[in-house]
Amino acid sequence: MGKPSDVTTGGSKSTSPDGVSLHTNPGEGYRDRYRDDEDAPQLQADDLPPSYGAAILGPSDDPPPAPPLIEIPYLIEDANTKARYYVDRRLEDPLRLERLIRAEAATPPRPYLRLLGTHTQTTRDSKGKSERNTVTDFDVSVELTPYLYSDAQYRKSWTRLRTVENSERAKRGTVFAGHAPGSGLGAARDIEGGDADAKPTLREWCHRYAASHAGLKCFALRRRMVGFDEAGVVYRLRRLVNDTNYRGNLRVELVVRNEVVECYNECRTSRWRFTVWIWWLVVLSLMFVFTWPYLWLRTKRWEVVVAEWPFSVVADDGSKHYVSISEDQWYNLWARAICKAVLEKRQAMLDQADLRRAEEPEPPLSTGHAGVDGAVGLFRAGINAMNEVNRHLGWGGDC
Template identity: 60%
Template sequence: MGKPDGKVADDAVSLRTNPGESSRATYSDNDDLDIPETAIDDLPPNYTESESLLPPPDAQTAAPGSGLAMAQTPFVEDAMRFNDLNTGAQYWMAKSLESPANLERHIRHLAAIPPRPYIKLVGTHIETTRDSKGKMEKNTITDFDVSIELTPYLYSDAQYRRSWDYIRTVENGEKVRRGTIFRKRAPGSNQSIEVGGVPKPTLQEWCHRYSASHAGLKVFALQRRMTGFDEEHVKRKLRELVNRTNYRGHLKVELVTKDSLIECYNEARINKWRLTTWIQMLFTFTLLFIFSWPYLWLRTKRWEVVVSEWPFSRIADDGTKQYVSISEDQWFNMWGRAISSAVLRKRQALLDQTDLRRAEEPEPTFESGNSTVDGAVGLFRAGISAMDEVNRHLGWGGDC
């Protein structure tokens, strides 16, 4: 996601109002994973939990910071919404969105909802076997697939939707689609405003340009982004964490962002067809997409000019780095034990607060009153612990 540049564009509009807000220092920032008990009790809520903390306000009167609640109902009555279940992308189509005022309000409405970034760790190994005919086969086996959501840490107070997010339009020097098929810079972008350059258009101006276009197929896009997150630093620490378990398979650590793309299409029969699932599947299976994709690509004019940025951190005027909630090291110290435990248990799951608390709590005792049952439970736990220790010392997950 990149590091923050420390400056916010002049036309950037904050979607939150947090006067006097400062970064909280709740968690210990040590490399030995020493986590204070208060850290576990003061965790931000899950994304899904935070949706129910406030009642859904009316979209017209919702206060700044209530973005998740605002999104529960469509902003425009005639809207058709299509969702990509894999990426979380949303595609909207409504005749009313061809009005510049409605389009601007709709974009601001959706920009108040955060992206959903995840840290994902996947471990695999290659297993070679013989089939019934004696032929060698290689199969990829997934050892673990663990994800942790970062969305709660984009808020300084998730319950009241306090964050540092803002909406901005692209700079003249950025290569993006500006009502065009190809990406390009704005005319005269090599000149600064001081020497006669044209200032970049505002969101309102871009909405008017979109509405004034006579293109038969057109799309107005919004990108939601997490900024100020040191992705490479976190990846490096997670790789070191997994390597300390003596894992010998193929490890992939990546940052995956869902709910990042919003596209508003003009009302047209072809646009409705291109977003209908069964039509997409029909064109895929019959290979008609070979002909339809170039046609759609050449006919569709795209405006990719608006960005909703959600800072994980930012650079203050005095040059110091400020975090909206916790730092990357604090996040790692908080989640390190839970991730290590999930990897050793070969889990394939999204970790949540339950996993975080369980990693910090001692193993619960079980006494049934029956010595035979208690002995069996004790042997089972001892066997799991022994397997973990053997894996740590001798290695596990290698190709075979």
């Protein structure tokens, strides 16, 4: 029973039936796209895709995924993770469920690289009692969603919708994750002989979900960014911040929002688990000790569908091809803006304006009043001097 939040009313080269390319250009091969160059060029702010604060609209070469026969609003959307939860009797129809899943898979995940720096500050009150508080030095994030599109204006990407392999651990109408029946050593021998059963398609999984008589059941979609060298980028960002002589606690992580879509069967229990006042009642009365294990063990889950949004793909010859830019190009593009935001101790999501400010010198301020202009110039000089001192002597340590 998860904690509810604000309620809102509301390509791959695979040609298998369950590996459907949603946005890839017809006839466009991997060799015609960006390649992994040894010397990644330095990108400028003007080379960026358009801002993603709003939804991307425009024509596409491919027909959009078929919408549900009846528009089904989600019951709730988590304010933090942007996960969507559906509870609707109409989703017991396998055709409507399949169309809803395909429509949701056309929306990308929202990955962010977050840099958080904190330190511990110890204070003493008038009675000499010490108190330790955590102080946030900076909290900077950069979104990676624009780089999942080969042409963001027309929503062209290499995404594909697939079902889990028989050898993959997943929940297939069960409580615990596991392999598909018969996917062990004997199945491997059958594959060599060509007698092994093919994995179920999305339509087959939707029919299995609809045919289940489980009292509580859930069909889930996971959106994932693949082909991104997370470890390499995190290492370079940590080194970038450490080069500023930062001595606090640094955390660099990849955070993914808009990742989960879950469809529950229509019943009172399914709606109660997303009702705010019931959630608080269960928590405050300590009944969660019994209700959460009950819901976890009672709910049969189908976590068998994945929408993969590649950052890069590896071709058959071993070469790596990027949807838009490589990790090196991304770092060369954002490193200066991130470093400047860290030194300024900002807590914000960086955008194109930050890229331009990092590349351009600070414009002179002219108010027409000599005294005001001199004071502002002196203030800027003081800030720059403090940043340089921090670089040499260190900053952000516990105190």
